[in-house]
Amino acid sequence: MANPVSQFQILSKEPDATAAFYSELFGWTVDAANPLGYRRIDTGSRDGIQGGIWPAPPEAANFVQLFISVDDVEAAAQHAERLGAKILIRPTVLPQGEEMAVLLDPHGMPFGIWRSSRK
Amino acid sequence: MHDGPFRQRLKREFESRRAANARYSLRAFARFLGTDHATLSQVLRGKRNVPRLRIRGWCERLGMGPEETAVYCGATHPPDHRMAEALNIIGEPVHWQIIQLCNSAEFRADSRWIAARAGCSTDFVNLAVTRLLRLGLLEMRDPARWSTVSAASEREFRATALARVNTHG
Numbered sequence: 001m002a003n004p005v006s007q008f009q010i011l012s013k014e015p016d017a018t019a020a021f022y023s024e025l026f027g028w029t030v031d032a033a034n035p036l037g038y039r040r041i042d043t044g045s046r047d048g049i050q051g052g053i054w055p056a057p058p059e060a061a062n063f064v065q066l067f068i069s070v071d072d073v074e075a076a077a078q079h080a081e082r083l084g085a086k087i088l089i090r091p092t093v094l095p096q097g098e099e100m101a102v103l104l105d106p107h108g109m110p111f112g113i114w115r116s117s118r119k
Numbered sequence: 120m121h122d123g124p125f126r127q128r129l130k131r132e133f134e135s136r137r138a139a140n141a142r143y144s145l146r147a148f149a150r151f152l153g154t155d156h157a158t159l160s161q162v163l164r165g166k167r168n169v170p171r172l173r174i175r176g177w178c179e180r181l182g183m184g185p186e187e188t189a190v191y192c193g194a195t196h197p198p199d200h201r202m203a204e205a206l207n208i209i210g211e212p213v214h215w216q217i218i219q220l221c222n223s224a225e226f227r228a229d230s231r232w233i234a235a236r237a238g239c240s241t242d243f244v245n246l247a248v249t250r251l252l253r254l255g256l257l258e259m260r261d262p263a264r265w266s267t268v269s270a271a272s273e274r275e276f277r278a279t280a281l282a283r284v285n286t287h288g
Contacts, residue, residue: 015242032241035227035228035229035230035231035232036229036230036241036245037230037231037241037245038245054245054249055242055243055245057207057246057249057250058203059200059203059207088253089249089252089253090252090255092258092259092260093259093260093261093262094259094262095228095229095262095263096262097262
């Protein structure tokens, strides 16, 4: 399987205000009706990728994180670790069956790896 | 000195004593802490800094462990990343509430459900869940069940959490 960038995630200290801003600016729709209350962004286009908004901790700056699709999150995390990455959040199965992990690359940039829920 | 989190902790302690006994007064709380009620009143209202030399003694009287006491005594402004993580984990009761809810029979893997029980926003729960995941105090290996570090009491949980902050920070 190829490993495309499949999601973007905006980490914001003001998630509602961020959602309102981008919705107003680009006509994106944001839907948080899911178990984590995750604000899923639908850009309304099949071009590009879709994303979401997650709260950022008060001590951090707002930032954007990219998620890359993998077949096996555990294996990809271990591979990244062998290449010098640090695992920030270990492989985690979300309430709707998707799996993700968050890592820090060897140069200090955080990124996520992602597998959609098993069919 | 960054005494906001310790002030919040004092406020919560006083409120919980008031909830258990409506007649419990600020004067009684001040007596318990070994200070006068005017000083304590000003501290709680943010009109006065927490007297630096008193923090250790007040932590002891409130039954805090040495790790937690060290965090409050060493808090700087602005806090560095590790200090911010430590202050958040010991200062926000929602972390312990999440651990307890995860281990309850009625648990639902749903931040909205947790938020309703913890009396806070879903975003606040998600921030705490992220922190617990990052520190390895919570694991999601199954869509429906979340497993947690074992801790018999809030104090034990805080000590474990602070140890993780130091190793993961």
